[in-house]
Amino acid sequence: MKALLSKAPGGPETLTLEELPDPVAGKGQVVVAVKACSINFPDVLIIEDKYQFKPARPFAPGGEIAGVIESVGEGVEGWAVGDRVVAVTGHGGLVGKIAIEAMRLFRLPEGRSFEEGAALLLTYATTIHALVDRGHLKEGHTLLILGAAGGVGLAAIELGKAFGARVVAAVSSQAKAEAAKAAGADVTIVYPRAPFDRDQSKALAEQFKAAVGPAGADVIYDPVGGDYAEPALRSIAWEGRYLVVGFPAGIPKLPLNLTLLKSCDVCGVFWGAFAARDPKANQAHVDHLFRLWSEGRIAPSVTEVFALADGGKAIAKMAARDAIGKLVVKVAD
Template identity: 50%
Template sequence: MRAILCKELGPANTLVIEDIASPAPGKGEVKVRVKAAGLNFPDTLIIEGKYQIKPELPFSPGGEMAGEVLEVGEGVKNFKPGQRIMGLTGYGAFAEEILVPDNRLIPVPDGMDDHTAAAFSMVYGTSYHALKQRANIQPGETLLVLGASGGVGLAAVEIGKAMGAKVIACASSDEKLEVAREAGADDLINYADEDLKEALKKRYPKGVDVIYDPVGDKFTEAALRNMAWNGRLLVVGFAAGDIPKIPANLALLKGCSIVGVFWGAFTQQEPKVNMQNIMELFQLFGQGKLKPRISQVFKFEEYEQALAALTSRTAKGKVVLDVAGQ
């Protein structure tokens, strides 16, 4: 089978495609034929050794995928060959076959194709956990989404609307903001053309209730300075590159909370709660309230261009690697 391998830490152009042996499932494992892999910002970090997860070399990147069960290992009772599944892998999904622990797989719901299934779990799981468990967002509250045209940003826009919030989408171009508007955003701020702090101060003098921040850099503090009393800053990631150093007095003056969102750890620490979240997300998908936007689909051999769509921050929605050549 073919796999995209990271044999030395570095950017995407150091990855290679090689034929490797087909794996055999062990106890509690499922062997999956990967149909499609969803790309996420951590995929660009893990190959450079900059992510929390640091696999031994060589390894295949790719943290989520959709495919078909080929074989099950000892003790696996919930899956059978031929079944369509989706799941989180941490890494390894950029390969034609993969072994996945059975507790990291979910049957694909009716009406969801392979590309959508591969692009669903991480962004919607992250944003739902952030807004439900970490922010406890309430109907009528204001939700500010930074990086609103990216994968997790768009998911936060849709989920925020479904939860009854007023959603303010922020992005770096009018084109990106149009995507957020189509996803349901009520207000739009282009922080390339406007000063974010001043724009928020003018439009929302009482501040915003929840800030969803997968961007970091200078945007975090600018948004935090416009936080409402009892507000919640959700620290999701740092796609802009720099990890912000936030003045601690802002949390004191605003009476607000700065809350970390590490969905990967949450899925391991609270698997039952996470599964309930996923089932609720499937319900919203079935009701048409969530409409995953896949901006680009790349061939297996085009992995470098696919990863570049994330590092260049040009992706509007999710990027998918078509592993099976569908």
């Protein structure tokens, strides 16, 4: 089978397309013929050894897949050859075939493409966990989303609206603002590119405050970090929740006096650990997502599809923060 491999730490240009032996399903595993694999920001970090998990090399990046079960290992029940599935793999998805624990699979609904399926779980499951479990988002709340045109950002817009929130989407370009509007955002703002000096940071804080309104944002969803974090925090409501989802713009340092003045919470969101520690709660969230998907209230926004040989280009586009929606690598027909 073909695989796009990281053999040494480095950027997307270091990935090589090679032939590997087909995997064999072990006990409790199935082999999935991968049809599509979506690209997420952890793929940028993991090949540079900057992610919290560092797989042994060589390895393939690619954290979520969709495909068809090709073989079933000993002890697996409820799955059969030919079943269409999706799964979050963490890494290893940019391959022709992958052996994976059956307990990590979810069924891909009929009528949904493999590209859509590969783009669903990581962004939406992260976001529903963030908004429900960590943000306690309720109908009528104001939700401020940074990086609102990326995969998790668009998911947050859709889920925020599904839960009855007023959604303020903050993005870095007019094209991204249009994408956020199309996803259902009530208000969009375009912020400048960091880094910011003190005056620019203050101006951005005022921009956030004007957009969320005088009561402030009940929940702030931040998958960006960097110099955007403190201005956003300054717009939070009394007893609001600031959700730390990621930091492609850098790891911010927040002045903790702001948390005292607003009596607010800064909440980390680590969906992978949550799913491993509480699989029943995660399953309930995924079931909810599939219901919303079937009702047309959410829909993965796949904006560009790449060939396997061009998987590095998809990761480079993600690293440049140029992506709108989800980037997906088509591994096979």
